[in-house]
Amino acid sequence: MSTMKMARRWSSFGTSIFTEMTQLAQQHQAVNLAQGFPDFPGPSEVLEQVAHETLHCHNQYAPAIGEAALRQAVSTLVHDKTGIQYCPNDEVTITTGATEAIYSVVNAFVNPGDRVIVFEPCYDSYAQAIANAGGILVPVRLHSPETPVGLAARGWSIDWSEFAAAVAGGFKLMILNSPHNPTGKIFSRSELEKLCESVRENDAVLMCDEVYEYLVYQNPEQVLSPVQLPGMRDYVVRISSCAKTFGFTGFKVGWVTASAELTRAVRLVHQAVVFCTNPATQRGLATMMSDFSWTKAYLSSLPEVYASKQEFLAENLVRAGFAVQRAQGSYFLMASYESHVQGGAMRDVDFAKLLIQEARVAAIPPSVFYYGSEAPKRLNWLRFAFCKTDLTLEKAAERLLNWTQSNGPRV
Numbered sequence: 007m008s009t010m011k012m013a014r015r016w017s018s019f020g021t022s023i024f025t026e027m028t029q030l031a032q033q034h035q036a037v038n039l040a041q042g043f044p045d046f047p048g049p050s051e052v053l054e055q056v057a058h059e060t061l062h063c064h065n066q067y068a069p070a071i072g073e074a075a076l077r078q079a080v081s082t083l084v085h086d087k088t089g090i091q092y093c094p095n096d097e098v099t100i101t102t103g104a105t106e107a108i109y110s111v112v113n114a115f116v117n118p119g120d121r122v123i124v125f126e127p128c129y130d131s132y133a134q135a136i137a138n139a140g141g142i143l144v145p146v147r148l149h150s151p152e153t154p155v156g157l158a159a160r161g162w163s164i165d166w167s168e169f170a171a172a173v174a175g176g177f178k179l180m181i182l183n184s185p186h187n188p189t190g191k192i193f194s195r196s197e198l199e200k201l202c203e204s205v206r207e208n209d210a211v212l213m214c215d216e217v218y219e220y221l222v223y224q225n226p227e228q229v230l231s232p233v234q235l236p237g238m239r240d241y242v243v244r245i246s247s248c249a250k251t252f253g254f255t256g257f258k259v260g261w262v263t264a265s266a267e268l269t270r271a272v273r274l275v276h277q278a279v280v281f282c283t284n285p286a287t288q289r290g291l292a293t294m295m296s297d298f299s300w301t302k303a304y305l306s307s308l309p310e311v312y313a314s315k316q317e318f319l320a321e322n323l324v325r326a327g328f329a330v331q332r333a334q335g336s337y338f339l340m341a342s343y344e345s346h347v348q349g350g351a352m353r354d355v356d357f358a359k360l361l362i363q364e365a366r367v368a369a370i371p372p373s374v375f376y377y378g379s380e381a382p383k384r385l386n387w388l389r390f391a392f393c394k395t396d397l398t399l400e401k402a403a404e405r406l407l408n409w410t411q412s413n414g415p416r417v
């Protein structure tokens with residue numbers, strides 16, 4: 007199709023970096039630590055229930071707002087996590103993954119010309135949804151750990167004077183992703199308090215993308231959802247999904263919890279975009295999630311499993327000459343390749359390609375996660391996914407070590 011025919015609002019977006027890196031990784035038979043999906047199956051109990059429902063349920067349109075049993079199970083799970091009670095009928099909506107939830111939430115609240123605060127680097131769906139709503143993405147930078155702001159905060163961090171300047175023009179929606187992709191950052195209570203205060207002052211909506219909520223490697227008591235802060239229930243739209251929670255990125259079942267008023271708006275867009283999500287997967291998930299002791303046991307096993315994968319990869323990246331910023335949450339860690347370029351400059355996209363071609367290991371260059379501003383000139387970091395089998399991680403480690411031993415610094 008001629009690009010002239012394509013709507014202008016899509017013209018700045020190309021093929022997703024995940025597709026591009028995955029294709030290059032396949033071409034070079036690289037170990038793919040680029041795309042964030044587990045290369046091992048999710049819990050068989052869920053698969054069995056989904057298979058059973060596929061054979062036995064009606065397999066016709068599900069209720070637009072989601073199967074009742076799953077809405078109830080989500081309400082129970084979110085209550086357990088946050089202490090906030092959401093009514094399954096009026097305040098819980100089942101979506102086609104968190105991706106559709108993001109699109110529906112942004113398009114439910116953003117008018118053309120409305121300002122949307124986004125912390126960059128950020129997950130790519132936000133920019134696309136904002137562009138389609140005609141909103142203005144107002145970026146607030148998370149400064150990387152080696153910068154003065156990052157050093158002071160000991161990790162990816164906000165410069166609060168930059169934040170004040172960004173919100174000075176007002177905003178309709180703020181998008182917060184914690185645990186954060188790609189940096190692995192978990193926003194602290196004091197950071198959340200400042201952000202929430204600004205949301206309330208602007209009478210805005212806070213979209214909390216919490217898909218990595220169960221992949222947390224610090225004291226869970228210190229990990230808060232903004233909805234838990236006083237007075238925030240009516241401002242927060244909270245998103246999660248079975249992709250990261252149960253390790254089924256292919257199921258595409260997500261959920262949105264919000265006050266009845268905010269939910270009504272989200273449901274209008276959801277109805278227009280997909281109308282409903284497939285019933286068998288929803289019902290299969292609901293059966294297992296309703297078995298609350300099973301769900302709790304499964305979810306509480308995740309941090310230990312993933313922490314040891316992160317540790318293994320981190321140690322080997324360090325041995326291979328990278329400086330590692332371990333994730334506080336999510337299944338991504340960030341590694342600096344500064345020493346491989348001896349303080350010189352090589353764009354992260356070029357370094358990621360070189361790593362695929364020479365070491366045959368694929369990672370994601372974080373400069374692709376900047377949409378509202380230019381990526382920093384020196385962003386000598388790569389994002390590595392550790393949601394992989396031990397075998398995959400061992401293979402990656404071996405290749406990285408061999409590559410480092412046979413190659414000197416680049417610049």
Ligand SMILES: Cc1ncc(COP(=O)(O)O)c(C=O)c1O
Pocket residue numbers: 042102103104105106129183187215217246247248249250255258259260
């Ligand atoms: C921050 C974030 N939000 C949302 C999603 C998409 O979730 P889903 O697969 O449920 O659409 C992802 C997937 O990588 C993500 O990293």
